[in-house]
Amino acid sequence: MNKYLVFLEQREGIVKAASIELWNTLQQLAAVHEDITVCGLVAGAVDLHQLRCTLAGKGVLYYTSDHQFTLYNSARYARLVVDIVKQESCCALFFADTVLSRELAPKLSIRMKAAMLSGVPVFDAAGVDSGTVRTVYSGSFMASFFFECPLRIYTISSLPIISMIPSRAQIDYIPLHPLSTDTDEELFPLLRRMIMREGRRDVAEAGIIIAGGRGVGGADGFALLEQLALLLGGVVGASRPAVDEGWRPQSEQIGQTGKTVNPTLYLACGISGSVQHIAGIGSSTVVVAINNDSNAPIFDVADYGIVGDLRRVLPELLGALQNIFREQ
Ligand SMILES: Cc1cc2nc3c(=O)[nH]c(=O)nc-3n(C[C@H](O)[C@H](O)[C@H](O)COP(=O)(O)OP(=O)(O)OC[C@H]3O[C@@H](n4cnc5c(N)ncnc54)[C@H](O)[C@@H]3O)c2cc1C
The missing domain is CATH 3.40.50.1220 (TPP-binding domain)
Incomplete structure (x- = not known):
């Protein structure tokens, strides 16, 4: 069984559209391949009702509305992701390719001794046994990657538009209990929070x-x-x-x-x-x-x-x- 963990990124309490598309795409894949199951993680207070209206498929979604996760902190986020990867015995961890994931994914790769590949098209990444294909040198060449590590981490760049019906979803939303604060997170203080001009979308x-x-x-x-x-x-x-x-x-x-x-x-x-x-x-x-x-x-x-x-x-x-x- 191949268990995939999707990290659903939120900002200001709203889960990013790219993360939702990633979850739904992997769910579509899991619907076809019986050996794939998908679970998810969302950290920070989000509108769960709204989330339920957008996520399709089945599986388990862990969430925590603990205020520690409202703003991004790499040490806290990494600790949480590592816990869930271990708990669920995941073989692959998926992120939408964002500024946050470009920072968090390499850290997790080192911490968990996992192979990491960024900017991958989703179906290439999710192909279980075959290598993963992605462009290199700014799109000049295609390269195939084969992994020896049992755990792979991907940031996914191109996502197809998937039409799945969230109303038929069978997802268990499981709350995570508040976590104790670690001392290592003090090493990564939030230096500056950049706020985009009001009304401006990313x-x-x-x-x-x-x-x-x-x-x-x-x-x-x-x-x-x-x-x-x-x-x-x-x-x-x-x-x-x-x-x-x-x-x-x-x-x-x-x-x-x-x-x-x-x-x-x-x-x-x-x-x-x-x-x-x-x-x-x-x-x-x-x-x-x-x-x-x-x-x-x-x-x-x-x-x-x-x-x-x-x-x-x-x-x-x-x-x-x-x-x-x-x-x-
Ligand atoms: C390591 C590295 C990373 C980089 N990362 C990025 C990146 O993330 N994003 C990025 O964009 N670039 C990046 N670049 C820069 C990149 O190589 C190009 O220099 C850049 O994309 C060119 O930007 P441009 O098309 O706006 O400018 P130009 O290449 O100067 O093109 C301007 C265009 O406008 C047209 N034009 C001029 N006047 C008019 C007019 N009046 N009406 C209509 N058309 C007109 C011209 O014909 C021309 O095609 C990176 C470079 C390096 C080396």
Whole structure:
């Protein structure tokens, strides 16, 4: 029997959509493969009723609303995960690929002597006996990984959209008792809590992203992208130069050294499409690119492309969409 543990990450009491999709995807796999069972862990006070409406499949979900877990603390979180992995004798631990998991997963790997692979597509990771395939060197090559350790840890980057019915779920929600505080966590004090501007959603969680690069030309140029994002119910994202120039906050950076995103629509404005940027958008459903250079590499990955100057194309696009929304 292969037991998989899914870590469901929460922030401000809301479980991340990527974690929910990860759980549901693995549940779909478990429905087909009898030798796979899935259990979950959520740390920090979350709305369990809301969670029940989103999680499908069957299994056990451990949760603790202990205030110690409200904010991320690597020592506390690691201790909790290790306990559950041991208790359930898990052979694989899954995280959505987020800023938190990029820090926590390697620590757990060392602590539990587990093999770890980051940024893996879920079905490749969950393939039990065959090796795990993932891209390396920012998407330039594919590599197969084979593990000798009995325990594997994955952070999952691309998640398919799964339609499972939570109303038929058979999940046992098991509370964990408050844990005593450890001294080692004092070694990892919370230095700074960064709060995004009010009402601003995380790019990693957004369904629609209007991203801008150096071609936007400056911080002011992003005003049109903001308007478009507002109209479509999306968020603004940025390439690294747009962040390095100080036009956008670092929290919006997408790519190899930024965030991995998973939207249904990714609109790339004035972004050339470097491998480092594409590494973060690979699992977008539809990619649309606007660029004045018809040879820009972004057009190789775009489903739709508009060759033109942003300063002309964006106002026209915005105006056309506003008309459509007005008519509705
Ligand atoms: C280790 C490492 C990690 C990196 N990590 C990241 C990362 O996480 N994310 C990331 O984005 N980059 C990252 N980079 C940088 C990456 O290599 C590229 O330099 C970067 O992605 C380019 O950003 P850009 O497309 O905005 O800019 P550029 O490559 O300069 O492209 C600008 C584009 O805008 C177009 N353009 C210009 N003016 C207009 C106009 N008026 N209308 C329409 N189009 C216009 C141009 O034709 C061009 O294609 C990393 C690099 C390294 C070495």
